[in-house]
Amino acid sequence: MEVTSRVPPFRALILEDHDFQRHIGVQILKHCGASEVLEASGGAIALDLVRTASSPIDVLLCDLNMPGMDGLAFLRHIAEQGSTSSVILGSSLDPAIIRTAEIMAKSYGIRLLGVVEKPLSGAKLMPLLLRHFSPGKASARPTIQAATFDEVKSGISQRQFGPFFQPQVDMRSGALVGVEALMRWHHPSRGLVPPAVFIPVMESAGLISPATLMMIEESLIHCRRWRAAGLEVPIAVNLSPESLRDTSLPEQIEALTQAAGIAPGALTIEITETVAMTDLGHSMETLARLRIKGFNLSIDDYGTGFSSMQQLTRLPLTEIKIDQSFVTGAAERPILRALIETSVVMAKRLGLRTVAEGVETAEDWDVCARLGCETAQGYFIGRPMPGEAIAGWYQGWLASRPDGAARAP
Numbered sequence: 001m002e003v004t005s006r007v008p009p010f011r012a013l014i015l016e017d018h019d020f021q022r023h024i025g026v027q028i029l030k031h032c033g034a035s036e037v038l039e040a041s042g043g044a045i046a047l048d049l050v051r052t053a054s055s056p057i058d059v060l061l062c063d064l065n066m067p068g069m070d071g072l073a074f075l076r077h078i079a080e081q082g083s084t085s086s087v088i089l090g091s092s093l094d095p096a097i098i099r100t101a102e103i104m105a106k107s108y109g110i111r112l113l114g115v116v117e118k119p120l121s122g123a124k125l126m127p128l129l130l131r132h133f134s135p136g137k138a139s140a141r142p143t144i145q146a147a148t149f150d151e152v153k154s155g156i157s158q159r160q161f162g163p164f165f166q167p168q169v170d171m172r173s174g175a176l177v178g179v180e181a182l183m184r185w186h187h188p189s190r191g192l193v194p195p196a197v198f199i200p201v202m203e204s205a206g207l208i209s210p211a212t213l214m215m216i217e218e219s220l221i222h223c224r225r226w227r228a229a230g231l232e233v234p235i236a237v238n239l240s241p242e243s244l245r246d247t248s249l250p251e252q253i254e255a256l257t258q259a260a261g262i263a264p265g266a267l268t269i270e271i272t273e274t275v276a277m278t279d280l281g282h283s284m285e286t287l288a289r290l291r292i293k294g295f296n297l298s299i300d301d302y303g304t305g306f307s308s309m310q311q312l313t314r315l316p317l318t319e320i321k322i323d324q325s326f327v328t329g330a331a332e333r334p335i336l337r338a339l340i341e342t343s344v345v346m347a348k349r350l351g352l353r354t355v356a357e358g359v360e361t362a363e364d365w366d367v368c369a370r371l372g373c374e375t376a377q378g379y380f381i382g383r384p385m386p387g388e389a390i391a392g393w394y395q396g397w398l399a400s401r402p403d404g405a406a407r408a409p
Contacts, residue, residue, distance in 0.1 A: 008133060010132070011038075011053075011056070011058050012038070012057065014037060014038070015043065016063045016066075021118065024119070025037075026039060031122055038057065043068060043073055043077075047069070047074060050085070056085065059088060059132055061088045063091060065091065075105050083110075087113065088113050089112070090120060091115065091117070091118065095334070098115055113131045113132055156207060156214065160185055162183075164386060165182070165390060166377060169397070169401075171373055176231065176397070178233060178236060179236070181235050199240075202240075209243045212238075213252055225387070233390065237268070239269050247286050250286060250292075254293050268296035268298050271287070271299060271300060272299070287316060288316060296318040297318055298318065299320050299321065302320040320343065320347050320352050324378070327364055327367075328378075330364060330367045340368065345372075353375065355377055365380055369402075
């Protein structure tokens with residue numbers, strides 16, 4: 001039961017119907033740093049313990065297959081209660097079943113730390129427990145105050161919205177080959193505001209297109225500055241379904257690139273798989289016109305929709321972005337590796353570039369490189385940052401890039 005590191009004291013609950021395995025789990029959790037471990041042999045008992053606990057439970061270690069209320073029903077109930085506990089699934093069930101349980105838990109809004117295969121051990125649990133205490137990821141879900149229409153409209157008129165950039169690098173050379181522009185709100189009193197606060201307001205109020213055009217304009221300014229510093233950095237920008245309905249959008253974007261002196265080929269338009277299904281005629285016209293004008297077109301979150309392969313036949317794509325739900329943690333999941341490999345093979349046969357999203361660790365990087373992904377994006381490479389920080393980040397990246405990426409001449 002050796003554990004190489006410990007975490008701050010935490011309260012835990014273990015839900016396991018097998019008495020011996022539950023007893024072992026209690027001992028392992030305490031050895032990892034748990035100050036108190038509650039025990040439950042079934043979902044109904046665990047639910048009652050969560051409801052009546054004198055103070056919040058930090059981590060729930062949950063089995064899935066149990067008589068009576070199983071782990072799946074238990075997770076649904078705690079989600080309905082608004083529980084802020086982190087969850088670790090402990091199971092020896094078929095990986096496909098576990099994967100479905102993970103998706104279910106996340107869709108309920110549960111903070112899932114990961115899955116540990118039985119038999120339990122401190123070495124298996126500790127990396128997941130560390131995620132509970134990782135910086136910027138408190139166990140309690142923060143309350144996000146949505147912006148009002150007037151606030152957003154005023155912010156647009158005062159040009160408070162602008163881009164942060166997340167780097168994309170070539171997996172063979174390690175070279176910077178692009179950035180994704182992500183909208184941020186520099187609010188005068190709230191500070192830097194995340195997209196979840198304002199994007200829904202923009203889309204529902206018809207403000208998303210002017211905000212997107214403003215962000216593209218700002219991104220192109222940074223692109224010119226990078227060029228002046230010797231960096232050729234293409235930019236990728238997301239388009240909302242609402243924006244695609246505007247068939248004049250290609251001309252507006254083209255005017256911005258012409259004013260900035262940037263060729264259309266330096267700009268990639270990203271859309272999600274379901275975007276072109278909302279208003280098919282107008283969306284297809286807009287996308288076709290963008291490609292005619294020389295802009296690149298990427299399908300984001302590839303593999304998560306219900307018609308992934310159909311969209312490949314419909315859209316004039318130049319690139320697919322493999323969704324982070326397939327990439328993150330693929331080193332431990334054969335099914336995820338198979339999905340990545342299938343996507344890469346399909347893309348190569350169609351002459352499309354591939355970008356792996358959600359490369360969070362060196363293990364994620366190694367898997368994607370081995371399976372033939374061309375480009376990587378994720379926290380392992382760099383977090384979204386202001387345009388002024390790109391050059392400094394790149395110098396640091398070149399000095400510490402993964403061993404699998406060859407040194408640039």
